[in-house]
Amino acid sequence: MDIREYQDWVSKFYKERNWYAYNPFIRTNFLCEEVGELAQAIRKMEIGRDRPDEPISNQEENLGHIREELGDVLDNLFIIADTYQISLEDIMTSHKEKLEERFKGQ
Template sequence: MDIQAYQKWVSDFYKKRNWYQYDSFVRSNFLMEEVGELAQSIRKREIGRDRPDEDVTSDIENIAAIKEELGDVLDNIFILADKYEISLEEIMEAHKEKLERRFAE
C-alpha cells in the first residue's frame, strides 16, 4: 500500500470509529501517549524492564510490540496531517529540502 492510500484509509477508518473528531490539540496528546508506549517497548527490548509484575518477553514479542507502537504513532501523525490537509508526501519533501539546505556542503 502506498503512503497516500494509507493516509486516506486511516482517516476514513478513524472517521467510521468516531475517533477523528478530536481536535488537533487532543490528537497531539494521543500522539505523545503513543510515543511514550513506543519508548517503553524499545526500553523493554534494549535494557529490559526489571519489574516483577511484568512477564519477560522474547525478542520476537518485543519487536512485535515495537512494530505495533510505531503503527500507533504513525496513525496519529497521519490523522494530524489530514486535519491540516497536508499530504505525507508534502511533509517528506519539505523535510528533505530543509535537511539538504541545512547540511549542504
C-alpha cells in the same frame, strides 16, 4: 500500499468510528501517549524492564510490540496531517529539502 493510500485509509477508518472528532490539541496528546508507549517498548527491548509483575518476553515479542506502537504513532501523525490537509508526501519532500539545504557541503 503507498503512503497516500494509507493516509486515506486511516482517515476513513477513524472517521467511521467517530475517533476523528477529537481536535488537534487532544490528538497531539494521544500522539504523546503513543510515543511514550513506543519508548517503553524500546526500553524493554534494549535494557529490559526489571519488573517482577511483568512477564519476560522474547526478542520477537518485543519487536512485535515496537512495530505495533510505531503503527499507533504513525496513525496519529497521519490524522494530524490530514486534519490540516497536509499530505505526508509534501511533508517528506519539504523536510528532505530543508535538511539538504541546511547540511549542503558537509
